[in-house]
Amino acid sequence: MTKALPLALTMGEPAGIGGDIALAAWRRRKTADLAPFFLIDDADRVTRLADRLDPGVRIQPIDHPEQALACFDDALPVLHRSLPSPSRPGITDPANAQAVIAAIEEAVRLTRSGQAAAVVTNPIHKKVLYDAGFPFPGHTEFLAALAESPRVVMMLAAPQLKVVPVTVHLPLRAAIAALSIDEIVDTGILTAKALREDFGISSPRLAVAGLNPHAGENGAMGSEDEEIVRPAVESLCRQGIDAFGPLAADTMFHPRARAGYDAALCMYHDQALIPLKTLDFDGGVNVTLGLPFIRTSPDHGTALDLAGSGRAHPDSLIAALTMARTMADHRG
Numbered sequence: 272m273t274k275a276l277p278l279a280l281t282m283g284e285p286a287g288i289g290g291d292i293a294l295a296a297w298r299r300r301k302t303a304d305l306a307p308f309f310l311i312d313d314a315d316r317v318t319r320l321a322d323r324l325d326p327g328v329r330i331q332p333i334d335h336p337e338q339a340l341a342c343f344d345d346a347l348p349v350l351h352r353s354l355p356s357p358s359r360p361g362i363t364d365p366a367n368a369q370a371v372i373a374a375i376e377e378a379v380r381l382t383r384s385g386q387a388a389a390v391v392t393n394p395i396h397k398k399v400l401y402d403a404g405f406p407f408p409g410h411t412e413f414l415a416a417l418a419e420s421p422r423v424v425m426m427l428a429a430p431q432l433k434v435v436p437v438t439v440h441l442p443l444r445a446a447i448a449a450l451s452i453d454e455i456v457d458t459g460i461l462t463a464k465a466l467r468e469d470f471g472i473s474s475p476r477l478a479v480a481g482l483n484p485h486a487g488e489n490g491a492m493g494s495e496d497e498e499i500v501r502p503a504v505e506s507l508c509r510q511g512i513d514a515f516g517p518l519a520a521d522t523m524f525h526p527r528a529r530a531g532y533d534a535a536l537c538m539y540h541d542q543a544l545i546p547l548k549t550l551d552f553d554g555g556v557n558v559t560l561g562l563p564f565i566r567t568s569p570d571h572g573t574a575l576d577l578a579g580s581g582r583a584h585p586d587s588l589i590a591a592l593t594m595a596r597t598m599a600d601h602r603g
């Protein structure tokens with residue numbers, strides 16, 4: 272039963288806007304009807320940030336997630352984990368990379384042990400973590416490894432559109448090389464299952480994008496659409512999933528086209544994320560499907576240029592917190 276449990280929010284990159292948007296989201300807890308959450312972060316740094324951005328926000332260091340429930344109305348609960356190096360807005364410091372990773376691991380541990388309802392992650396600065404030896408492209412792959420999940424799927428969801436990239440954090444050449452019938456079919460099956468179980472869509476419709484211009488123009492502009500995407504769509508249909516495609520990607524995101532499906536399966540990262548972030552940068556949520564726990568995140572990155580300025584919008588984080596709560600309630 273997750274209903275009475277708070278959400279665990281990770282610190283993300285401490286030089287980025289994670290702290291700013293956590294403070295701003297907490298400030299909007301009543302108008303946005305937010306359920307209790309706690310931040311896993313350095314309470315001293317969050318206090319300094321609050322003093323600078325919004326002295327009206329009180330920070331409450333906590334030792335256990337359950338304490339977040341009692342204090343959330345009056346203060347932002349912070350599960351204190353000190354940073355080895357003082358963080359400065361906009362200036363990354365590799366010395367803090369392990370603390371960033373540890374906060375993600377702790378959120379997962381607290382969620383899996385029944386002390387938190389879901390993991391909500393603040394954005395990480397990927398290059399900083401890579402330089403510190405982090406061997407995963409992003410949260411999605413790291414969380415899959417922590418959970419020993421054989422297959423996970425990244426979905427970006429906004430009220431107007433849900434997109435799923437079949438290949439995720441790969442250079443474009445490698446993404447094309449990695450595309451296979453099995454990858455598309457497995458992604459489609461997981462997506463349809465999540466749409467049914469987590470989003471309450473009883474008969475989900477999947478629009479499948481082609482890879483090439485004009486979905487390959489019947490093979491004249493690349494062979495992948497006929498040799499990989501079309502057989503994958505046929506396989507999904509044989510398995511009872513309402514999938515159609517390959518569709519020309521340039522004409523599948525306008526409002527009339529979007530009315531015909533519940534999620535778009537896209538062949539590579541930007542084919543999926545550009546329409547989503549263009550339509551609703553502030554309302555988009557990144558959700559990982561296929562994990563044994565719930566994980567959501569804002570759709571944006573660390574925005575080092577805005578850190579500490581008070582100009583970062585908390586809307587995507589608010590949407591991520593709201594979606595995590597809704598999914599947790601739905602799963603009971």
Ligand SMILES: NC(=O)C1=CN([C@@H]2O[C@H](COP(=O)(O)OP(=O)(O)OC[C@H]3O[C@@H](n4cnc5c(N)ncnc54)[C@H](O)[C@@H]3O)[C@@H](O)[C@H]2O)C=CC1
Pocket residue numbers: 288292393394395396397398410557568569570571572573574575576577582583584585586587
């Ligand atoms: N889930 C995650 O951990 C994610 C991490 N990243 C990482 O973030 C870092 C920076 O990536 P960028 O491509 O620069 O994307 P970004 O999303 O950090 O910034 C792109 C532009 O959007 C603006 N922006 C971002 N969030 C905003 C907000 N809440 N309010 C107002 N404006 C906002 C920024 O100021 C910037 O102009 C990279 O290391 C990237 O890997 C990117 C996306 C997701």
Ligand SMILES: NCC(=O)COP(=O)(O)O
Pocket residue numbers: 408409410411412544557568
């Ligand atoms: N562009 C989306 C993104 O980078 C999110 O990655 P992840 O860290 O959530 O895996």
